Amino acid sequence: MLSTIGTSQDTNNSINCKEKTINLDEPIIMGILNLTPDSFFDGGKYHNESSIIEQVNSMEYEGATIIDIGGHSTRPQAENVSEEEELDRVLPIVKLIKSNFKDIIISIDTFRSNVARTCVEAGADIINDISGGTMDNNMFKVVGELKAPYILMHIQGTPQTMQNNPKYTNVVKEVKSYFKEKITQLNALGVNNIILDPGFGFGKTVEHNYQLLKHLEEFNSFGLPILVGISRKSMINKVLGIAPEEALNGTTILNTIALQNGANILRVHDVKEAKEIIQLTKQLKD
Numbered sequence: 001m002l003s004t005i006g007t008s009q010d011t012n013n014s015i016n017c018k019e020k021t022i023n024l025d026e027p028i029i030m031g032i033l034n035l036t037p038d039s040f041f042d043g044g045k046y047h048n049e050s051s052i053i054e055q056v057n058s059m060e061y062e063g064a065t066i067i068d069i070g071g072h073s074t075r076p077q078a079e080n081v082s083e084e085e086e087l088d089r090v091l092p093i094v095k096l097i098k099s100n101f102k103d104i105i106i107s108i109d110t111f112r113s114n115v116a117r118t119c120v121e122a123g124a125d126i127i128n129d130i131s132g133g134t135m136d137n138n139m140f141k142v143v144g145e146l147k148a149p150y151i152l153m154h155i156q157g158t159p160q161t162m163q164n165n166p167k168y169t170n171v172v173k174e175v176k177s178y179f180k181e182k183i184t185q186l187n188a189l190g191v192n193n194i195i196l197d198p199g200f201g202f203g204k205t206v207e208h209n210y211q212l213l214k215h216l217e218e219f220n221s222f223g224l225p226i227l228v229g230i231s232r233k234s235m236i237n238k239v240l241g242i243a244p245e246e247a248l249n250g251t252t253i254l255n256t257i258a259l260q261n262g263a264n265i266l267r268v269h270d271v272k273e274a275k276e277i278i279q280l281t282k283q284l285k286d
């Protein structure tokens with residue numbers, strides 16, 4: 001549920017979504033809705049309107065403020081799909097959720113500017129771009145025209161190449177430098193409603209991911225909301241020697257650390273557990 005209605009974002013305490021403002025005085029949850037057959041955890045699970053409505057209803061009830069809709073898998077070495085196929089997957093679902101859930105904020109997970117534009121015009125509120133504008137040169141321009149909140153994620157390479165021996169001299173400093181450059185570009189186009197995502201698992205080794213998590217607070221220097229997406233990812237599975245299906249406990253532990261280190265938004269498959277983390281860490285803080 002939205003906490004506040006307003007018109008501006010001038011700190012990392014809110015996100016302006018058209019006529020609504022998401023209050024970030026407390027962390028919020030982004031629930032993942034993959035509409036792909038090949039996503040690493042839940043690919044092919046939601047394949048008709050009734051299952052999608054049931055899942056969104058469940059995530060909203062359990063505490064999700066945002067539903068993130070993706071129609072193109074971005075797991076390592078994922079196969080590319082055409083823009084037409086991606087739109088065929090996501091556009092009807094944006095409209096479906098918009099017409100059935102008046103309070104849910106819809107995020108469109110895409111690196112294609114035309115998919116972003118089409119979905120925002122159909123009712124999506126936020127653009128979640130895993131490429132930081134590097135896979136579509138028109139993305140920043142479109143974001144500037146749409147005035148939609150933009151999730152700026154760091155990636156090294158593309159989903160097809162990103163895990164081919166990623167290297168950094170200092171991963172935290174290099175991700176911060178990347179953000180500084182991209183924020184400057186976006187600000188020049190009138191885009192100020194930006195959310196930062198360090199991109200766990202996107203062109204990083206396990207060690208890189210844990211360095212980013214350990215030093216997550218450093219990204220607060222930008223004064224922008226921080227999104228963390230580590231749900232059931234390989235940074236958990238490789239350390240514990242388990243499959244994504246077994247990684248809920250590990251996800252819970254790392255999301256707790258993320259909240260303690262300054263995360264404002266948790267992007268998760270398991271909303272109920274994430275909500276419990278937020279409630280417990282709030283109790284500890286208070």
